[in-house]
Amino acid sequence: MTAILTISGLEKRFGGVLATDHVDLDVVKGECHAIIGPNGAGKSTLIAQLSGTVVPDRGSIRLNGRDITREAAYKRARLGVTRSFQITSLVMPMSVIDNVALAVQAREGHSFKLVRPARSISRIRQEALARLAEVGLAERADAPTVILSHGEHRLMEIAIALASGAELMLLDEPMAGLGPTESARMVELLSRLKSTRTILLVEHDMDAVFALADRISVLVYGRIIATGTPDEIRGNAEVRHAYLGEE
Amino acid sequence: MTGFGKPGLPVVVVVALLAVLPTWFHFNGDAFYLDLATRLVILGIAAVSLNLILGYGGLVSFGHAAYLGIGAYCVGIPAHHALYGGLDAIATNSGWFQIPLAVAVSALFALVTGAICLRTKGVHFIMITMAFAQMVYYFFVSIDEYGADDGLVIDTRSELGLIDFDNPLQLYFFCLGSLVVAMALVHMIVNSRFGMVLQGAKGNNDRMVSLGYNTYLYRLVAYVISGAMCGFAGALLGNFTTFISPEMMDWSHSGELMFMVILGGASTAVGPILGSAAFIIIEEVLSRFTIYWHLPFGLMLLAVVLFARGGFSGIIDRLRGRKLLPGEG
Ligand SMILES: Nc1ncnc2c1ncn2[C@@H]1O[C@H](COP(=O)(O)OP(=O)(O)O)[C@@H](O)[C@H]1O
Numbered sequence: 001m002t003a004i005l006t007i008s009g010l011e012k013r014f015g016g017v018l019a020t021d022h023v024d025l026d027v028v029k030g031e032c033h034a035i036i037g038p039n040g041a042g043k044s045t046l047i048a049q050l051s052g053t054v055v056p057d058r059g060s061i062r063l064n065g066r067d068i069t070r071e072a073a074y075k076r077a078r079l080g081v082t083r084s085f086q087i088t089s090l091v092m093p094m095s096v097i098d099n100v101a102l103a104v105q106a107r108e109g110h111s112f113k114l115v116r117p118a119r120s121i122s123r124i125r126q127e128a129l130a131r132l133a134e135v136g137l138a139e140r141a142d143a144p145t146v147i148l149s150h151g152e153h154r155l156m157e158i159a160i161a162l163a164s165g166a167e168l169m170l171l172d173e174p175m176a177g178l179g180p181t182e183s184a185r186m187v188e189l190l191s192r193l194k195s196t197r198t199i200l201l202v203e204h205d206m207d208a209v210f211a212l213a214d215r216i217s218v219l220v221y222g223r224i225i226a227t228g229t230p231d232e233i234r235g236n237a238e239v240r241h242a243y244l245g246e247e
Numbered sequence: 248m249t250g251f252g253k254p255g256l257p258v259v260v261v262v263a264l265l266a267v268l269p270t271w272f273h274f275n276g277d278a279f280y281l282d283l284a285t286r287l288v289i290l291g292i293a294a295v296s297l298n299l300i301l302g303y304g305g306l307v308s309f310g311h312a313a314y315l316g317i318g319a320y321c322v323g324i325p326a327h328h329a330l331y332g333g334l335d336a337i338a339t340n341s342g343w344f345q346i347p348l349a350v351a352v353s354a355l356f357a358l359v360t361g362a363i364c365l366r367t368k369g370v371h372f373i374m375i376t377m378a379f380a381q382m383v384y385y386f387f388v389s390i391d392e393y394g395a396d397d398g399l400v401i402d403t404r405s406e407l408g409l410i411d412f413d414n415p416l417q418l419y420f421f422c423l424g425s426l427v428v429a430m431a432l433v434h435m436i437v438n439s440r441f442g443m444v445l446q447g448a449k450g451n452n453d454r455m456v457s458l459g460y461n462t463y464l465y466r467l468v469a470y471v472i473s474g475a476m477c478g479f480a481g482a483l484l485g486n487f488t489t490f491i492s493p494e495m496m497d498w499s500h501s502g503e504l505m506f507m508v509i510l511g512g513a514s515t516a517v518g519p520i521l522g523s524a525a526f527i528i529i530e531e532v533l534s535r536f537t538i539y540w541h542l543p544f545g546l547m548l549l550a551v552v553l554f555a556r557g558g559f560s561g562i563i564d565r566l567r568g569r570k571l572l573p574g575e576g
């Protein structure tokens with residue numbers, strides 16, 4: 001069991017709110033680690049600190065043994081961490097395939113390449129199309145992103161995470177706002193994904209969490225109150241009281 | 248968006264008109280229209296350069312007129328010293344020196360100021376680009392040797408071998424050729440992998456950062472290219488007007504360049520040209536009626552922004568969509 005991500009003593013305060021309260025957490029290579037907790041528990045803030053958009057006040061984040069606590073966000077992506085956003089975050093004016101192609105392109109090092117037309121590079125286009133096919137969006141490739149449905153946008157986020165080739169995927173509520181059929185499709189997609197990637201999954205949909213997670217951590221008021229297998233979490237009285245009971 | 252090497256129909260039509268009409272007027276003895284067209288084409292280059300960062304990069308630079316001034320002074324100052332002596336290192340009438348100097352100094356100015364401006368966002372970016380431009384303005388106001396706020400007469404136009412800038416038609420076609428090259432360059436850049444990142448950062452910076460792009464650097468490179476291109480336009484402007492004063496760098500002229508890009512349709516190939524054409528025409532027509540022509544001009548811009556999204560190019564696209572105009576629709 002080698003930890004790909006090691007979080008120790010992480011703290012983040014927003015004014016009077018302690019959004020991250022001394023969080024210690026290991027994410028093991030190959031696992032799907034879910035983080036659950038009520039609204040406002042600090043899940044998105046944790047993801048933001050891992051991806052580098054929020055700077056922690058205290059503590060450290062190590063990726064494969066390397067301290068990335070204060071590393072710039074764009075550098076972490078190059079080190080193999082990618083994220084999806086709780087609120088869909090795509091380049092809306094661009095086509096679907098252009099969005100995914102940008103993720104493929106990012107993997108090839110810098111893009112200070114000003115001459116060849118990007119859309120004529122078949123290596124990049126084909127890989128982007130393959131990722132779209134994986135999430136079932138191949139026919140939508142040339143559509144402007146903005147006309148796709150919310151469910152399709154969520155799938156695009158996954159296609160982009162796949163295309164980025166990151167070994168660690170931070171997924172912030174991928175099922176948010178999905179209907180039952182779309183959710184089922186997303187669960188099916190993520191369960192295929194988890195055999196090849198390490199996933200840190202923030203999710204409210206308990207059925208999805210218990211279907212996907214190898215381990216679950218429960219976050220309440222910025223603190224991790226329990227970590228364990230799905231069975232252990234289900235049987236944990238404190239968790240039932242603090243969180244599952246409220247559902 | 249059209250592919251590389253295939254200019255859209257509007258571009259071809261506009262360039263063809265620009266090649267034919269002024270020539271016709273010229274040979275029919277009306278020098279005025281060739282003058283207007285030359286100004287249009289030079290401002291067109293400046294607008295094309297601004298479109299790279301404003302239209303495709305989402306960077307609202309309110310200081311682009313500074314580059315026109317820098318470029319023009321890079322012609323005027325060496326010419327001044329060639330005539331009156333002093334500063335032997337740069338004293339020359341050679342365009343082979345002056346024009347590259349205009350491009351290099353503009354690029355350097357864009358690099359230094361861009362490195363600072365691009366740390367800010369939104370209104371702050373607009374204000375700080377304007378502040379840097381005003382700094383250049385006051386810098387030249389304070390130099391008596393170059394005429395301070397009275398400006399500097401450029402006694403000799405740039406000498407460029409076979410091309411004679413004293414011949415209005417030759418100057419015009421040099422400018423028109425430069426405009427075509429500038430448009431081709433911007434077209435190439437925005438469709439490249441670099442251009443995709445630039446447009447991606449405009450559409451959603453967080454997403455691009457989370458993919459691993461240091462968007463700051465991409466924007467800085469675009470900013471420098473844009474500044475260099477506008478400095479080139481400034482060198483042409485100096486040759487056209489044979490006069491340069493700090494007033495040319497006033498913020499109102501930066502605003503006019505922005506108007507041209509927005510009026511014509513930002514992030515389209517032909518937009519900046521349509522915008523500068525509209526600007527020249529409106530300026531000519533309205534200024535005959537009133538010296539307060541900026542007011543109706545501003546109202547027209549407001550109307551375009553409110554009612555015709557995408558400027559003139561947007562209107563053309565919509566007409567094509569309704570099959571009222573030929574094109575890919
Ligand atoms: N940028 C911010 N500024 C101030 N407070 C914030 C900020 N981001 C999050 N918070 C606060 O931190 C707490 C945790 O928020 P968040 O991480 O979004 O929770 P979750 O994703 O678990 O619902 C909330 O009380 C929220 O209001």
Ligand SMILES: [Mg+2]
Pocket residue numbers: 043044045086
């Ligand atoms: Mg959240």
